[in-house]
Amino acid sequence: MKYVDEYREAGGARRLAAAIERACTRPWTIMEVCGGQTHTIVRQGIDQLLPESLELVHGPGCPVCVTPLETIDRAIALASRPDVILASFGDMLRVPGSRGDLLAARSRGGDVRVVYSPLDAVQLAAANPDRQIVFLAVGFETTAPANAMAVRMAHRRGLCNFSVLVSHVLVPPAMRAILDSPANRVQAFLGPGHVCTVMGIEEYEPIAARYRVPIVVTGFEPLDLLEGILRTVMQLETGTAAVEIQYTRAVKRQGNAAARRLIEEVFENCDRDWRGIGVIPASGYRLREPLRAFDAAARFHVEGLCVQESSLCESGAILQGRLKPHQCPAFGKECTPQTPLGATMVSSEGACAAYYAHRRHAPEPLTIAGANVP
Amino acid sequence: MCLGVPGKVEETYREHDVLMGKVDFGGVCRRVCLEHVPEVRIGEYVLVHVGYALDRLDEAEALRVFELLASLDELGDLAGPEVPEDQAP
Amino acid sequence: MNDSTARLTPEVFPGCPRPVAGYDRVVLGHGSGGRLTAELIERLFLPAFSNDMLAALEDQAIVPLARDPTDGIAPRLAFTTDSFVVRPLFFPGGDIGRLAVHGTVNDLAVGGATPLYLSAAFIIEEGLALDELARVADSMREACRSAGVMLVTGDTKVVDRGKGDKLFITTSGIGLARAGPALSIRNARPGDRVLISGTIGDHGVAILSVREGIEFETVLESDCAPLHTLTRAMLDACPGIRLMRDPTRGGVASVLNELASGSNVGVRIHQTAIPVRPEVHAACELLGLDPLYVANEGKLVAVAPAADADRLLRTMKAHPLGTHAAIIGEVLADHPGLVTMISSIGGERVVPLLTGEQLPRIC
Numbered sequence: 073m074k075y076v077d078e079y080r081e082a083g084g085a086r087r088l089a090a091a092i093e094r095a096c097t098r099p100w101t102i103m104e105v106c107g108g109q110t111h112t113i114v115r116q117g118i119d120q121l122l123p124e125s126l127e128l129v130h131g132p133g134c135p136v137c138v139t140p141l142e143t144i145d146r147a148i149a150l151a152s153r154p155d156v157i158l159a160s161f162g163d164m165l166r167v168p169g170s171r172g173d174l175l176a177a178r179s180r181g182g183d184v185r186v187v188y189s190p191l192d193a194v195q196l197a198a199a200n201p202d203r204q205i206v207f208l209a210v211g212f213e214t215t216a217p218a219n220a221m222a223v224r225m226a227h228r229r230g231l232c233n234f235s236v237l238v239s240h241v242l243v244p245p246a247m248r249a250i251l252d253s254p255a256n257r258v259q260a261f262l263g264p265g266h267v268c269t270v271m272g273i274e275e276y277e278p279i280a281a282r283y284r285v286p287i288v289v290t291g292f293e294p295l296d297l298l299e300g301i302l303r304t305v306m307q308l309e310t311g312t313a314a315v316e317i318q319y320t321r322a323v324k325r326q327g328n329a330a331a332r333r334l335i336e337e338v339f340e341n342c343d344r345d346w347r348g349i350g351v352i353p354a355s356g357y358r359l360r361e362p363l364r365a366f367d368a369a370a371r372f373h374v375e376g377l378c379v380q381e382s383s384l385c386e387s388g389a390i391l392q393g394r395l396k397p398h399q400c401p402a403f404g405k406e407c408t409p410q411t412p413l414g415a416t417m418v419s420s421e422g423a424c425a426a427y428y429a430h431r432r433h434a435p436e437p438l439t440i441a442g443a444n445v446p
Numbered sequence: 447m448c449l450g451v452p453g454k455v456e457e458t459y460r461e462h463d464v465l466m467g468k469v470d471f472g473g474v475c476r477r478v479c480l481e482h483v484p485e486v487r488i489g490e491y492v493l494v495h496v497g498y499a500l501d502r503l504d505e506a507e508a509l510r511v512f513e514l515l516a517s518l519d520e521l522g523d524l525a526g527p528e529v530p531e532d533q534a535p
Numbered sequence: 536m537n538d539s540t541a542r543l544t545p546e547v548f549p550g551c552p553r554p555v556a557g558y559d560r561v562v563l564g565h566g567s568g569g570r571l572t573a574e575l576i577e578r579l580f581l582p583a584f585s586n587d588m589l590a591a592l593e594d595q596a597i598v599p600l601a602r603d604p605t606d607g608i609a610p611r612l613a614f615t616t617d618s619f620v621v622r623p624l625f626f627p628g629g630d631i632g633r634l635a636v637h638g639t640v641n642d643l644a645v646g647g648a649t650p651l652y653l654s655a656a657f658i659i660e661e662g663l664a665l666d667e668l669a670r671v672a673d674s675m676r677e678a679c680r681s682a683g684v685m686l687v688t689g690d691t692k693v694v695d696r697g698k699g700d701k702l703f704i705t706t707s708g709i710g711l712a713r714a715g716p717a718l719s720i721r722n723a724r725p726g727d728r729v730l731i732s733g734t735i736g737d738h739g740v741a742i743l744s745v746r747e748g749i750e751f752e753t754v755l756e757s758d759c760a761p762l763h764t765l766t767r768a769m770l771d772a773c774p775g776i777r778l779m780r781d782p783t784r785g786g787v788a789s790v791l792n793e794l795a796s797g798s799n800v801g802v803r804i805h806q807t808a809i810p811v812r813p814e815v816h817a818a819c820e821l822l823g824l825d826p827l828y829v830a831n832e833g834k835l836v837a838v839a840p841a842a843d844a845d846r847l848l849r850t851m852k853a854h855p856l857g858t859h860a861a862i863i864g865e866v867l868a869d870h871p872g873l874v875t876m877i878s879s880i881g882g883e884r885v886v887p888l889l890t891g892e893q894l895p896r897i898c
Contacts, residue, residue, distance in 0.1 A: 108449065162822075188748065191497050192748050269450070269500045294880045299514060321508035473814035474744075474751050474821060495897075
């Protein structure tokens, strides 16, 4: 068992798809919360195996896409300082800020480095004591323990030249915001597998109960997604609204208690601005007071940030499942992966980029079964 | 979201009082923080995200989807090729 | 079931020209071999030097010489140039010197030419250890020997410390073009088969494994090798080969996109047919990369008529540099300009030309 290729097998996928077809008697709209799930669905062509009546809409679970413009602009401003090395996950480098991206900042002389892990950024701080290392700490709950660990390690090792620019977001408040929207048309969720590996599923039970929506916590391989969809359809067809775990090899009911304790120790909840969506109350993390010294936003004063979002970009509606990427008027015209207006066109997890790369649709009218698109 | 990649723990050690390890991802090994999977044994699989082990993988549970597939096959066999009623015994 | 192919419609390019991808300065992506590179060439360099030989956008130019009055033969030279920048200079399975020789040899070989002579220009950053430079020169000598070429002219420049990345090498090469029709990116015809000479992504992953901030342990080595004996064997066995390309930066996906637009055909490949080493597969999973876009330095993509494909494959497999060769797809009349891939579970998706460099991702 290697836990990867076993779940990418054509025969199994076909059998699960046939079971979904048999189970599905009505049109249903299911949101996959995670960008990673969107990525697999589009790259493997899973949606092509599903019955027409089943619609998958792509959720807000792409940390790169929802990182607010202000954070990107601030990162670009910090990267331009001669004393700073800005370390980041690779996928943040092409996210458009108000004026340019981190790659452009690098072309103007900024020291921007790609790291695989926040812990590598801590190493960078140890190796460059005369420079300030700022790590762009984005992510959902999955990435929170690694980012928290980086801060704790820097704290313990007394690495005063390390800091983090935090833009952490949380899944349950975003799901509530989607369900509270009058334009919502999502009837069930494929829940976020790796987020729940850390956090467990307890936070999702009140959502399933209050909004009467099935939530099936699902993995990221083709067979995982197809099984998750099958279980979701079975709940929808029988009028059930429960939290189920499809991804049982990695998700336990209570999550990883030790990792959750570390998150508690380092972070506290705060309101957070989601790019394209707006501020969602208590939907993010920030550093707790004793560790605030490691907050790059506090350590470095940045003047004259003028945050300006494109007026053409519909990424907010797309992230909430109200629009499909190709229904945005700018899609493929003003907005392409070369000239992205919104982050959803940048990240390979972003729904717009995934559509542009792998699914160039012919124009379709803006009517969808069961939809009330505003 | 969040790439999570299964890998096999090859060795464990402590670094600045944090449990770390070498994890093999199928011919590619990397340093991974194992602090929050303290009970992990050499040879076990963990799920790794940005150099940090989120949790151990449960082998028994990992086989469950294949059991489901087998049961789908049985269902398919039970349904069998459709026999017109007038030819049924 | 949904009709999968109805969704795959060719991209409609916006009509008006605009700044190169919205950047007013060169960014690293302009050197990635992806769409930004293509735009830079098409919008800036082609108009500046417009001529038919350059506009063919082959890996090498075929230059006709004057007819020899004594025997009436007009020889044709194959001519190419390539610059090499790689960090670190020495990596598992190779170094910048070996790359610089084999890269230029391969650009000649995939055009069907016999590589003969090279030039090399060295741009050296002040402070480079002479010992390192000597190791590079030794490696180039050995690479020339194995490729059967002579390095016959060169140049050396030194730049201030901090103004270069230790060492840049530019090599140019000339070779004797083969008689008969030129191999060209415009030659693919519907019904043809697409072949690859071996496992993909070895070089790029070997380089990544020693990159600061990303490094990982692996036994994997760069596939850096001269392809001239393989291409000769292939052309001897199958003179009807339409085209060959070595998929360096930008990987196999970029070559397939170039041939789809160059020949105005569709290309469909099959994920399960593409040879990928387990270590490359693993590293790509770990970093969130697609091996189709990862660089190779000792592989080639060939397109041949369907009737010749099996014979060509046997010839490639019999060569030491082609033991893992495979037929990975076919050329179609459908969706001209577009490359698609049938996934391991049977879905179909577009394989686009990437905008810039492929970056490791968290998600």
